[in-house]
Amino acid sequence: MLQRARSNPVGRALALALVVLLTSLGAQAAERRFLRTETLPRQLRAACPLCPALLPNAALQEPPQEPPQEPASRIPTAQEIDSVLRELSAVTGFRVRRQLPFELITRDQVNKYLKEQIRQSVKPDEIRAEEVTLKKFGFAPADFDLKQTTIDLLTEQAAAFYDFHRKKLFISDWATVNMRDAALIHELAHALADQNFPIQKYLSKTNNDSEASMAREAVVEGQASWLMLEVTARRSGRSLADPETARRLMATDSDSSDSEYPVFSKAPLYLRRTLLFPYDDGERFQQAIFLHDGKPAFARVFRQAPASTAQIMHPDRYFSGEMPTSPDLPKTLKHAKPFVEGQLGELETRILLEQYAGADLAESLGPRLKGSDYRIDEAKASHRMTLLYLSDWSDEDAATRYFDAYQKVLRAKWKQIEVTAQDDAHFSGKSEDGYFTLVRDGVRILSQEGFIDPPVTEPRP
Numbered sequence: 001m002l003q004r005a006r007s008n009p010v011g012r013a014l015a016l017a018l019v020v021l022l023t024s025l026g027a028q029a030a031e032r033r034f035l036r037t038e039t040l041p042r043q044l045r046a047a048c049p050l051c052p053a054l055l056p057n058a059a060l061q062e063p064p065q066e067p068p069q070e071p072a073s074r075i076p077t078a079q080e081i082d083s084v085l086r087e088l089s090a091v092t093g094f095r096v097r098r099q100l101p102f103e104l105i106t107r108d109q110v111n112k113y114l115k116e117q118i119r120q121s122v123k124p125d126e127i128r129a130e131e132v133t134l135k136k137f138g139f140a141p142a143d144f145d146l147k148q149t150t151i152d153l154l155t156e157q158a159a160a161f162y163d164f165h166r167k168k169l170f171i172s173d174w175a176t177v178n179m180r181d182a183a184l185i186h187e188l189a190h191a192l193a194d195q196n197f198p199i200q201k202y203l204s205k206t207n208n209d210s211e212a213s214m215a216r217e218a219v220v221e222g223q224a225s226w227l228m229l230e231v232t233a234r235r236s237g238r239s240l241a242d243p244e245t246a247r248r249l250m251a252t253d254s255d256s257s258d259s260e261y262p263v264f265s266k267a268p269l270y271l272r273r274t275l276l277f278p279y280d281d282g283e284r285f286q287q288a289i290f291l292h293d294g295k296p297a298f299a300r301v302f303r304q305a306p307a308s309t310a311q312i313m314h315p316d317r318y319f320s321g322e323m324p325t326s327p328d329l330p331k332t333l334k335h336a337k338p339f340v341e342g343q344l345g346e347l348e349t350r351i352l353l354e355q356y357a358g359a360d361l362a363e364s365l366g367p368r369l370k371g372s373d374y375r376i377d378e379a380k381a382s383h384r385m386t387l388l389y390l391s392d393w394s395d396e397d398a399a400t401r402y403f404d405a406y407q408k409v410l411r412a413k414w415k416q417i418e419v420t421a422q423d424d425a426h427f428s429g430k431s432e433d434g435y436f437t438l439v440r441d442g443v444r445i446l447s448q449e450g451f452i453d454p455p456v457t458e459p460r461p
Ligand SMILES: [Zn+2]
Pocket: 019, 020, 021, 049, 050, 051, 052, 186, 190, 220, 221, 224
């Protein structure tokens, strides 16, 4: 059966059921940010905006905070919840429609909860399709176990979550008081948004288009993360509307090497980047829409969802409605059938570039991607998997640079590679995965990989 690719179906399925507040990167990045902003209340220092769909497994260890803090042994009172909901409503204009139950949960319970959610909502075929895709592109090693890594990551990271089905908030019993206070704002922001724009419906209405899914997750998590900063800032008479406050609060450290989070820090770059994207890039996106629209920005991002990771990273493309292109791939060969297909948008293309050609090139070249399509076909008899990947660039210079960078990807992701032909528009040969051909034609680049015979198709005009 042909699967539509989704970036991490395990994490995404969880995102449809609950939004989790993750601690590790988010918390640490937030911590560093707040250390630079002495005037802000200390509550903000601990927990932040990581509630993504999937995160690493720091869960099995001691809570990661520095000097041990008092555990949040106390469930927030109804009065406390009501007061935070009012603060959130004042910022967003969203109506508070009902109160919410809040419950403490242990790490063991978090782990069981996650496994049950995955069992109910993710099909093994979807997990396999995603694993094959990640491995074919070189995002993950051959022995990578997507489901287990995702469960481990989330168990490590989940400090709090909001369950859409049960309309209930959970907070882990190991969360510190500071984390709890920040988590309360973040999770109540989800709950309030859900009372005005049902989030589950919003997240699931993407026809399994992974670019649209990631963009919508960035709206959900980015808004909750942004609101956590804004509500706390307002308590001390500040606002993200002030450029200086925004500059200090929203600065992110792109890389924190957190040895306290072994699962997270060992996870493939792809998982780490896609996990953080909804929080970090989503928060900057919400800020851009807020500065542009004021209060209506909070409803706008739900009514008019962004369609791609590029729109999240470049809000001007959201305002102008610029969509990724979808170049046509060569047809599936006679003896094969399509196994999985999808698009590699700006986020994933940047991750691939960062992993194999460096962060600087990822940063400069990523925005010049117009769009790309890929498909993995499976040979009917041998079950051999072939990858077809066609990308479309803004100009020939960008295409030439990607053509060079993608050769580095090919040389590095395989153990053995024998190059048989190479010029400024062709690169072909054989690896342990089979024959490959990389061709640049104007602004388009077609890679065909894993064939039993040398592939011949050129990109279409
Ligand atoms: Zn969240």
